Amino acid sequence: MTPPATSWQLFWAFFRIGIFGFGGGPAMIPLVRAEVVTRHHWLTDEEFADVLAIGNTLPGPIATKMPGYIGYRVGGVVGCIAAVIAIIVPMIVAMIVMLGIFSRYRDVAWIRGMGQAVVPVVMVMMAQLTWDFFDKSQAALGWLVSIAMAIIAAGLIYWLGIHPGWVIGAILLAALLRPAGKKKAEGAA
Amino acid sequence: MIYWDLFLAFFIPNIIGYGGGPAIIPLIEAEVVGRYGWMTAQTFAETLALGNALPSPIATKMAGYVGYEVAGIGGAFIAVAATVIPTLLLMLGALGLLYRHRDSPRVKRMSQWVRPVIAMMMAWLTLGFLLESLNTSGTIHTLIIGIVAAIALIRFNTHPAFVVMGALVYGGFFLG
Numbered sequence: 001m002t003p004p005a006t007s008w009q010l011f012w013a014f015f016r017i018g019i020f021g022f023g024g025g026p027a028m029i030p031l032v033r034a035e036v037v038t039r040h041h042w043l044t045d046e047e048f049a050d051v052l053a054i055g056n057t058l059p060g061p062i063a064t065k066m067p068g069y070i071g072y073r074v075g076g077v078v079g080c081i082a083a084v085i086a087i088i089v090p091m092i093v094a095m096i097v098m099l100g101i102f103s104r105y106r107d108v109a110w111i112r113g114m115g116q117a118v119v120p121v122v123m124v125m126m127a128q129l130t131w132d133f134f135d136k137s138q139a140a141l142g143w144l145v146s147i148a149m150a151i152i153a154a155g156l157i158y159w160l161g162i163h164p165g166w167v168i169g170a171i172l173l174a175a176l177l178r179p180a181g182k183k184k185a186e187g188a189a
Numbered sequence: 190m191i192y193w194d195l196f197l198a199f200f201i202p203n204i205i206g207y208g209g210g211p212a213i214i215p216l217i218e219a220e221v222v223g224r225y226g227w228m229t230a231q232t233f234a235e236t237l238a239l240g241n242a243l244p245s246p247i248a249t250k251m252a253g254y255v256g257y258e259v260a261g262i263g264g265a266f267i268a269v270a271a272t273v274i275p276t277l278l279l280m281l282g283a284l285g286l287l288y289r290h291r292d293s294p295r296v297k298r299m300s301q302w303v304r305p306v307i308a309m310m311m312a313w314l315t316l317g318f319l320l321e322s323l324n325t326s327g328t329i330h331t332l333i334i335g336i337v338a339a340i341a342l343i344r345f346n347t348h349p350a351f352v353v354m355g356a357l358v359y360g361g362f363f364l365g
Contacts, residue, residue, distance in 0.1 A: 018245040022349065025246040026209040053291040054284065056300070060203040060276035061210040063246035068277040069284075080281075084273060091245035092253030092265065098239060099254060103232075110365030116326045117360025118238035119231065120335040121352055123318035124342055125241055129211050130315055133308035140301045149302070150309035157219075157310070164219050164310065168205040168303055175299040 007082040010075050013040060014067045014086035025063030032066055042074045063087060191260050192267050198225060199252050199271035207300040208307060210248035215310035217251055227259050230321045242350040248272055326364055334359060 013035040021028030029052065036042050043051065055065040064084055071083030105111045137146040156162045202216035214237065222233050240250045249272055256268025280287065290296050322331040334356055341347040341355070 020244060021246075022244045023241075024210045025248070026211065028246065050288065050291070054287045055280065057287050057291055057296045058276050058279055059205055059207045061213065061246050061248040061272065063210060064249060064273045065277055065280050068273070069280050072281055080277075084277070087245060088249040088253070088269065088273070091243050091250050092269065094243055095236070095239060095250050095254040096257050096265070099236060102235070110361045113362075113364030114357040114360040115231065115235050116322070116364050117330070117334055117356040118353055119234045119318055119322040119326070120331050121338045121356045122234045122238045122241070123315055123322060124335055124338045125237075125349065126214075126311055126315040126318060127339075128342065129214075130308055130311040133208070133212070133304055133311060137301070137304040137308055141305065146305040146308070149305040150312075153306040154309050154313065158313065163224075164216055164306070165201045165205055168216075168306055171302050171306065172205065172207075172299050175302045176295055178295075178298070 007075050007078045009040065010071050010079045011082040011086040014071070014083045015090065017067075018087040018090060021063070025061045028063050029066070032063075032070075036070055042070060192263065194225060195256055195259055195264050195267045196271045198227075199256075199268045200275060203248065203272050204275055205303070206307070207303045210246050212303075212307045213248045214251070215307065215314045217248075217255075218314055219310070221255055227255065230317055231325065234318055234321065238353050238356075242353040330364060 017028060017031045017035055021031050033048055037045055037048050051066060051069055052062075055062050055069070058065065064087070067083035067087045068080050072080035075082065102111065102115070106115070134146060134150075141149070153167055156167050157164050198220035199217070202213045202220060206213035206216050218233055221227050222230055228236070236251065236254055240247050240254075243250065249269055252268040252272040253265045256265035258264075260267070319331070319335075322335075326334075338352050338356065341352050342349065
């Protein structure tokens with residue numbers, strides 16, 4: 001059974017996850033598990049796996065859906081708010097303060113140089129993510145389908161100027177409405 | 190109305206972006222830089238660099254900062270709320286339904302089919318950062334930073350925070 005949790009416990013648990021979780025939401029899942037299952041026993045291993053699976057059926061960041069749901073489940077509405085605030089607010093404040101100081105001195109040549117120098121780093125990080133997503137995509141759909149879909153989507157979005165929301169929305173609808181059990185649905189997630 | 194625009198700019202990416210926070214980044218860039226022009230490619234890259242160097246989820250850090258830049262504290266609140274609340278309410282409200290379908294091939298297919306499009310938008314964004322850097326820092330500096338960063342991140346698994354710090358030092362000395 002789930003032992004009762006105070007909002008304060010929830011706050012500190014998710015505060016720790018937020019402070020030590022680098023690399024975006026999906027990379028933080030093991031930390032969430034360590035706090036929620038191992039340390040506080042709010043959920044069993046099995047329940048945690050279910051929550052994760054349910055979270056993945058929905059779009060949007062996983063690292064806010066899980067704290068919100070777990071907070072609600074063990075601490076009600078207040079617990080939900082405490083968990084979400086604990087995981088997101090500290091670093092949002094840090095971003096605003098640090099970038100605020102940075103942009104105030106943007107006219108100083110060497111500070112502007114620092115800003116320019118991070119662009120190639122971000123490019124490399126984005127290239128890594130690109131590869132990661134293409135690799136998962138080809139594992140599930142094959143190279144041919146993945147590349148064909150990417151090229152068609154690129155044409156629609158960047159050549160015809162259609163908003164990506166329409167393109168992705170149409171794909172989601174097609175995936176949802178197409179009868180289940182066809183061979184495309186096979187393969188690893 | 191700026192708050193409504195901010196809400197839409199973050200609501201849409203988060204309601205269609207399967208694959209967690211990182212998948213949402215190119216969709217947010219399309220809104221913030223492409224559609225509304227609230228930020229230049231350069232400032233978006235700087236924001237993303239700091240976002241990657243700090244812990245906690247990336248989608249909410251981007252939303253909080255962009256919202257604050259565009260419309261102050263209220264803007265930050267709206268952008269973060271648009272990121273967090275809709276999918277969280279869906280999860281709390283439709284739990285039973287989602288639970289029954291958590292292993293459904295249709296649901297799996299939704300995230301699988303979206304992935305090539307997200308990957309393509311990520312590739313496009315990568316190219317955008319490359320062109321931006323060639324334009325502002327020149328070919329030689331771009332190559333040096335890019336290659337060293339790639340080796341550090343991929344070959345040696347260096348923590349992104351250290352790679353960003355290294356680039357800041359390099360930029361302070363050689364690009365100022």
